[in-house]
Amino acid sequence: MSASVGIVTTEYAKFDVELQLESGRLLGPLTLAYETYGTLNSDRSNVILVTHAWTGDAHAAGKNTPEDRKPGWWDDMIGPGKVLDTDRYFVLCSNVIGSCKGSTGPASLNPRTGKSYNLSFPVVMVRDMVRAQKLLFDRLGIDSLVTVIGGSMGAMQAVEWGLLYPDMVRSVIPIAGTGRTSPMAIALNALARQAIFSDPMWKKGNYKPEHPPADGLALARAVGHISFLSDTSMHLKFGRRFSARDGMFDFFGQFEIERYLAYNGASFVDRFDTNSFLYLAKALDLYDVSWNFDSMEEALDNLQCPSLWFAFTSDWLYAPSQTEEVVKVLQKLDKPVAYHLIDSDYGHDSFLVEPDKFTPLIVEFLDKLK
Amino acid sequence: MSASVGIVTTEYAKFDVELQLESGRLLGPLTLAYETYGTLNSDRSNVILVTHAWTGDAHAAGKNTPEDRKPGWWDDMIGPGKVLDTDRYFVLCSNVIGSCKGSTGPASLNPRTGKSYNLSFPVVMVRDMVRAQKLLFDRLGIDSLVTVIGGSMGAMQAVEWGLLYPDMVRSVIPIAGTGRTSPMAIALNALARQAIFSDPMWKKGNYKPEHPPADGLALARAVGHISFLSDTSMHLKFGRRFSARDGMFDFFGQFEIERYLAYNGASFVDRFDTNSFLYLAKALDLYDVSWNFDSMEEALDNLQCPSLWFAFTSDWLYAPSQTEEVVKVLQKLDKPVAYHLIDSDYGHDSFLVEPDKFTPLIVEFLDKLK
Numbered sequence: 120m121s122a123s124v125g126i127v128t129t130e131y132a133k134f135d136v137e138l139q140l141e142s143g144r145l146l147g148p149l150t151l152a153y154e155t156y157g158t159l160n161s162d163r164s165n166v167i168l169v170t171h172a173w174t175g176d177a178h179a180a181g182k183n184t185p186e187d188r189k190p191g192w193w194d195d196m197i198g199p200g201k202v203l204d205t206d207r208y209f210v211l212c213s214n215v216i217g218s219c220k221g222s223t224g225p226a227s228l229n230p231r232t233g234k235s236y237n238l239s240f241p242v243v244m245v246r247d248m249v250r251a252q253k254l255l256f257d258r259l260g261i262d263s264l265v266t267v268i269g270g271s272m273g274a275m276q277a278v279e280w281g282l283l284y285p286d287m288v289r290s291v292i293p294i295a296g297t298g299r300t301s302p303m304a305i306a307l308n309a310l311a312r313q314a315i316f317s318d319p320m321w322k323k324g325n326y327k328p329e330h331p332p333a334d335g336l337a338l339a340r341a342v343g344h345i346s347f348l349s350d351t352s353m354h355l356k357f358g359r360r361f362s363a364r365d366g367m368f369d370f371f372g373q374f375e376i377e378r379y380l381a382y383n384g385a386s387f388v389d390r391f392d393t394n395s396f397l398y399l400a401k402a403l404d405l406y407d408v409s410w411n412f413d414s415m416e417e418a419l420d421n422l423q424c425p426s427l428w429f430a431f432t433s434d435w436l437y438a439p440s441q442t443e444e445v446v447k448v449l450q451k452l453d454k455p456v457a458y459h460l461i462d463s464d465y466g467h468d469s470f471l472v473e474p475d476k477f478t479p480l481i482v483e484f485l486d487k488l489k
Numbered sequence: 490m491s492a493s494v495g496i497v498t499t500e501y502a503k504f505d506v507e508l509q510l511e512s513g514r515l516l517g518p519l520t521l522a523y524e525t526y527g528t529l530n531s532d533r534s535n536v537i538l539v540t541h542a543w544t545g546d547a548h549a550a551g552k553n554t555p556e557d558r559k560p561g562w563w564d565d566m567i568g569p570g571k572v573l574d575t576d577r578y579f580v581l582c583s584n585v586i587g588s589c590k591g592s593t594g595p596a597s598l599n600p601r602t603g604k605s606y607n608l609s610f611p612v613v614m615v616r617d618m619v620r621a622q623k624l625l626f627d628r629l630g631i632d633s634l635v636t637v638i639g640g641s642m643g644a645m646q647a648v649e650w651g652l653l654y655p656d657m658v659r660s661v662i663p664i665a666g667t668g669r670t671s672p673m674a675i676a677l678n679a680l681a682r683q684a685i686f687s688d689p690m691w692k693k694g695n696y697k698p699e700h701p702p703a704d705g706l707a708l709a710r711a712v713g714h715i716s717f718l719s720d721t722s723m724h725l726k727f728g729r730r731f732s733a734r735d736g737m738f739d740f741f742g743q744f745e746i747e748r749y750l751a752y753n754g755a756s757f758v759d760r761f762d763t764n765s766f767l768y769l770a771k772a773l774d775l776y777d778v779s780w781n782f783d784s785m786e787e788a789l790d791n792l793q794c795p796s797l798w799f800a801f802t803s804d805w806l807y808a809p810s811q812t813e814e815v816v817k818v819l820q821k822l823d824k825p826v827a828y829h830l831i832d833s834d835y836g837h838d839s840f841l842v843e844p845d846k847f848t849p850l851i852v853e854f855l856d857k858l859k
Binding site: 141142143144238241242299300301302303305306307309310312313314317318319334335337338341342345348349350353354357358359367368369370373374376377380381384397401404405407435438 | 511512513514608611612669670671672673675676677679680682683684687688689704705707708711712715718719720723724727728729737738739740743744746747750751754767771774775777805808
C-alpha cells in the first residue's frame with residue numbers, strides 16, 4: 120500500500136451554465152475543483168469516480184506539493200497496485216458544489232453582485248451535486264463510469280449517480296451510507312447549526328473570511344467528530360484518562376477525549392468555511408433516496424447496475440440497519456446487489472480508518488464487472 | 490397507577506457542618522431539599538431512598554400545589570399501591586448537593602462572602618452527594634434503608650450508598666447506570682460545556698441569575714436530550730417530518746426533531762441553573778465506582794446487600810454493556826445480584842418513560858427481601 124500517485128495538481132473546470140437545482144433555483148456559473156489519477160484509456164472506458172464526504176475535497180490521493188505532510192484523504196485506496204489501481208483505472212475525484220474547497224459554494228463570489236453569496240447561496244441537495252459533476256464528465260467526453268465509490272455523503276452521491284444516469288454508470292459502491300438521513304443524524308446536525316448560529320461572530324453568515332465564528336464552528340465540528348467515532352474507538356484511544364496537565368478537581372480540568380475534541384475543532388476552523396459546513400449539513404439532512412419518487416422502491420427501481428454496499432458494526436450515525444433497509448428493497452426488486460457488514464470499532468469513520476477490511480471485496484467486485 | 494400521594498411540601502434541612510469532600514475541600518454549612526411520601530413506621534425500618542438524575546430534584550411524586558400541571562418526576566413509581574408503595578414504605582427523595590433545586594450548590598450564597606459561590610463552589614463527586622444525604626438520615630434517626638433506587642446518576646448514588654454504608658443499606662436498585670462514565674458520555678458533556686463556555690453571557694460563571702447564558706445552556710441541554718433518546722424513539726415521535734411552518738429549501742427551515750430540541754432547550758433555561766448543570770456534568774464525568782479503590786473488584790467487594798440492576802436495549806449513553814461490566818464483577822465475587830436487560834425503544838430515558846416494563850421485577854425483588 121506504499122505506492123503513491125505522486126504529485127498531483129488540483130484542476131478547476133468552469134461552466135458558464137445555469138444549473139437548475141431541486142429547489143427550483145438556478146445556480147451558475149459554476150466552478151468544480153477536481154483531481155485525476157492514472158491515465159484515461161483510448162476508448163475512455165476505465166473511469167472511476169470517487170465521491171467525498173461532508174468536509175472532504177477533490178484531493179483524494181498523492182500530494183499537491185512534495186512538502187505536504189499528509190497525502191489525500193483516501194490515499195490508502197488510490198494508487199498503483201491499490202484497490203482503485205491507477206495502473207488500470209483513471210480515477211477522478213471532484214469537490215461538490217456547496218463546499219469551499221475550490222467548487223462553487225456560499226463563500227464564492229456571486230457574479231451578479233460581486234460579493235460572496237453567503238446565505239443568498241441556494242440550498243443544494245446531493246442530487247444537485249451529482250448533476251454538477253455530470254457537467255464535468257460531459258466536458259471531458261466521458262460517458263461511462265466503471266464505478267462510483269464513496270463513503271458517507273460520498274455513498275449518497277454514488278447512489279444518486281446510479282439513479283440519475285443508469286446508462287452511464289456500470290456499478291456503484293456506497294460505503295457507510297444511508298437511504299435517508301435519520302432523525303438522530305438530523306438532531307446532531309441541529310446541534311452543530313445552533314452552535315454556529317449562537318456565535319455572535321457568525322453575523323447571519325456575513326462574517327469576514329478572516330474573522331469566522333471560530334468558537335461556533337469548532338463546537339459544531341466536535342459534534343460531528345463524536346458522531347463519526349464510536350465509544351469503543353474512544354476507549355481504545357483515550358479511555359477515561361485525565362489530562363496530565365490538569366488537576367482532577369479543577370473546574371476547567373479536562374479528560375483527554377475532551378482536550379482532543381477541542382484541539383480538533385479549533386484546527387478545523389482554519390480549513391473549512393462555516394457557511395459551507397452549514398449548507399452541506401443541510402444537504403445531508405435533506406437526503407432521502409426516495410426524494411421526488413413515490414417510494415424508496417420506486418426510486419431504487421431506477422438502479423440498473425450492480426451495487427456493492429458496506430456498513431460498519433460500530434457506526435451509530437448511519438447505522439448498518441439503514442444500509443440494510445436499502446439493500447432489502449434492492450433484493451426485493453431482484454437487483455444485482457451485494458452487502459457486507461464489516462466488523463470495525465471505528466464507527467462511521469471506519470471507511471477512512473480501516474479500508475483493508477473491505478478492499479479485497481471491492482477488488483473482487485470490480486474484477487467481476489464486464 | 491392513578492393513585493397519588495397528593496399534595497406534598499418540599500422540606501429543607503440545614504446542617505451546620507463542614508463536609509469533607511473527595512477533593513479534600515470542605516463544604517458547609519449545607520442545605521438539603523427533600524420530600525417524603527408515606528409514613529415512617531415505629532421501628533423506622535420501612536424507608537426507601539429514591540435518588541435522582543442529573544437535572545432531577547427532590548420532587549419525585551405528588552404535586553406541590555393543587556394547580557401543578559404535572560406531578561413529580563417518578564410519580565408513576567411512588568404512591569399508594571404503586572411499586573414504591575406508600576401504604577407500606579416511607580419514601581424519601583433528596584436533591585443532591587451541587588444542584589439548584591433547594592440543596593446547596595454553586596448558586597447558593599457562600600456564607601463567608603455573602604455572595605453566590607459560582608465557580609468558587611468546589612467540584613463534587615457522586616460520593617460526596619451520598620455523604621451529604623447520610624447527614625439527613627442521621628438527623629431523622631434512620632439507620633436502615635430497605636433499598637436505594639434511582640436511574641442514571643441516581644443509579645450511581647445507589648451503588649455508592651451500598652459501598653459506603655453496607656450496614657445501613659439492605660438492597661440497591663441501580664437503573665440505567667454505569668460502573669464508570671464512558672469516554673463517549675464525557676465527550677457529549679464536553680460539547681455541553683463548550684456550548685456554555687462559548688456563550689458571552691456566561692461570564693466565567695458570574696452571570697446574574699436573571700441573565701443566564703440562555704443560548705449556551707439551551708444548546709447544552711439539547712446535547713443531553715439527544716443522548717437520552719434513541720434513534721428509534723426519534724423515528725417514532727418525529728420521523729423525518731419537516732416543520733409545517735418552514736419551506737424545505739429555506740436555509741433556516743427545520744425538521745420537527747430540530748424544532749423540538751430548540752423548544753426544549755429554551756424552556757430548560759427557565760428551570761435550571763447553568764453552573765449547577767456544569768458541576769453535575771463534572772460529577773458525572775468523574776464517576777467511577779472504583780474511585781479510591783485499587784480496582785472495580787475491590788470496590789464492589791464492599792457491596793454486601795442484594796442488588797437488582799436494569800439496563801435498556803436502546804440506551805447508547807450508558808449502554809447495557811456498562812451495567813453488564815459491573816454485574817459480571819459482582820457475579821465473580823459471588824454477590825447476590827440480579828440483572829435484567831429491558832427491551833425498550835426510549836434510550837437512556839426508558840427508566841422514566843416505560844417503568845411498567847421493569848416495575849413487576851422490583852416488586853418481586855422487594856418482597857423477597859427479609
